[in-house]
Amino acid sequence: MSELLFEIYSEEIPSEMQEYGAKKLYDMISTKLEELFDHKIIGQYFFTPRRIGFYIESIPTILQAKIEEVRGPKIQAPKNAIDGFLKKYNLTETSELVEKNGYYHFLQKMEGKSTLELLHQLLEEVVATFPWPKSMKWANYQIKWIRPIHSILCVYGGKVIPVKYGHITASNITTGRWMLNEAMIQVNSFSEYQTNLQKAEVEIFQEQRINSIKKQVEQKIANLNVSMIEDHDLLHEVANLVESPYVAIGKIDSKFMQLPKEVLVTTLKFHQKYLMMECGNKELAPYFIIVSNIMTDDGLQTVITGNEKVLKARLSDAEFFYTQDTNTKLIDKFQALKKVTFHHEIGSYYDKIQLIKQVAVDLAKQLQVDQSLVEHTTLLIKSDLVTDMVKELPELQGIVGYYYALKDGETKEVAAAIKEHYLPQGPSDPVVTSNLSILMALADKMVTLNSMFKIGIKPTGSKDPFALRRAAIGIIRIICANQLSLKVHDMLRSDVINFILDRVEILEKEIGEGKNAYLIDLCYIKEALITRS
Known part of the structure; x- marks a missing residue:
């Protein structure tokens, strides 16, 4: 019985593709080996930004006849x-x-076969046929990979298996941390591989990088009276951006803390990949966590200073946009929607609002909501699309409109409808509950479906670029969760109604199988889709 160690060292792999690549590679090899040897495979895959690989503890040295x-x-x-x-x-x-x-x-x-020979053939086949969702060629080479490959390491029982992929032949040599410790490291076993890479400041297991980040954060913030905001996805993402994490704490200029919370979160989290902190009252703390791949000669101060400068520039832009946007009221921006295209075959967002207004007014009559209030709100729900803030940070559409509406003196009900009319966008999103928000959310989704189906745009297979399934499920969830007695048949195209009913059937099946988290009474949407007598 002998151990197998395999690594592919490359240019930086996108963070979301690293675990996919390492796990898929390990699964393809281990599944085939279990079939051949009728022997349970025990091993583990690993990955960093620049390498994916795995080791298998013990494989028989001979495949018996x-x-x-x-x-x-x-x-x-x-x-x-x-x-x-x-x-x-x-x-x-x-x-x-x-x-x-x-x-x-x-x-x-x-026939009986040497495992060394078997692995040579098997690994070459797996690498050559590896199914990356997207891959690339480089230089004049004919091979493809997620990013250009520098080297392959393959050792079985202390011996090199010269696996070949294009111009690259495997050896027992790997490389230390990029740009810092790129010395060639010769290894003959997994334990030697892991130990030598740790000496070269490379941690190959994601979980250990995450634990290192958490531990360093605890030490850094011990005297700040703050705590790190738990963010599983972001923590895993930043752990995939480094081979050995160094944590530093930066400070946010106090003047920027006056900006809406969502502006700070979007800038820090989505654009800068900073982990965030909160005070005891759950408010954002004026600090941010940097996870760096390097330690400079003067410690982390250079890293902190550089990141604070970048963040200050970004937040200064946001502050400027906020000031410029609020120089005019949200209602005054409505006419500018004529220049914002919803779809080139349908028209502008100004045109879409006219359709939304018609649907919303019809719904208002059924829910007994003031018609003038509905008409006024429809003019506001998309007006933030022309603001500088949304142009810079598109993730904030609706949210920016909420803050601007409040600043303009609009009621909380109107402001909430601007923010909530996009909901629900995903299974974890809440469902709107106030009548005005319900009207805006339903009308927006119904008009989107009607308009897209009218020009022949419908979801096909797994493709749904305009999120029409999401819009249909949003309508179902809003009506059913609020147990609304509505009739919407006359407001929807017949093919849209059939499309929504198809979603209902799928939800019924999932609920029956205990797979769906919504657990809503679907009779309300069926009632809503019945033709009025």
Whole structure:
């Protein structure tokens, strides 16, 4: 029994592709080995920004000769099926097969083979056929990978397996941390590999990088009376941006803390990939956590200073946009929507608002909401699309409108409708509950579906670039969660109604199987889609 160690060292792999690549590579190899040896494979995959790989603890050094019984077609199967099975195994007569339990079986003789030779062939096949969602060619080479490959390491039982992929041949040499400790490291086992890389400041396991980040954060903020905001996805993402994490704490200029919380979160989290902190009252703290891949000669101060300058520039822009946007009221921006295209075959957002207003007014009559209030709110729900803030940070549409509406003196109900009319966008989003928000959310989604279906844009297979399934499920959730007695049949195209009913059937099946988290009474949406008498 011998150990197998395999690594592919490359240019930086996107953070969301690292675990996919390492796990897929390990699964492809381990599954095949378990089939061949009838032996449980024990090992582990690992990844960093510049390497993916795995090790397997013990594989027999020889694949023993054996006979494998392959079941074929039924004895009474059509002749062409039987002939096809014979041809597959280079046979000519059914007499060469064994009859068993009403089926033909072929006893395939597997010759004994050296595992070293077997692994050589298997690894080359797996690497050559590896299914990256997106891959690239580089230089004049004909091979493809997620990013250009620098080297391959492959060691089995202390011996190099010279796996070849294009111009690259595997060795027992890997590389230390990029730009810092790129010395060549020779290894003959996994323990030697891991130990030597740790000395070269490379931590190959994501979980250990995450634990290191958490531990360093605790030490850094011990005297600040703040705590790190738990963010599983962001923590895993920043751990995938470094081979060995160094944590530093930066400070946010107090003047920027007056900006809306969502502006700070969007800038720090989504654009700068900073972990955030909060005070005891759950308000954002004026600090941010930097996870760096390098330690400079003067410690982390250079890293902190550089990141604070970048953040100050970004937040200064946000502050400027906020000031410029609030020089005019949100209602005064409505006419500018004529220049913002919703879809080139449908028209502008100004045109869409006219359609939303018609639907919203019809819904208002059923829910007994003041018509003038509805008409006024429809003029505001998309007006923040023309603001500088949303142009810079598109993730804030609706949220920016909420703050600007309040600053303009609009009621909280109107401001909330601007922010909430996009909901729900995903399964974890809440469902709107106030009548005005309900009207705006339903009208927006119904108009989107009607307009897209009218020009022939419908979801196909797994493709849904305009999120029309999400809009349909949003309508279902809003009506059912609020138990609304509405009639919306006259407001929707017949193909849109059928599309929504298809979603209802899927939800019914999932709820019946206990798979759906919504657990809503779907009778309300069915009632809403019945033709008025």
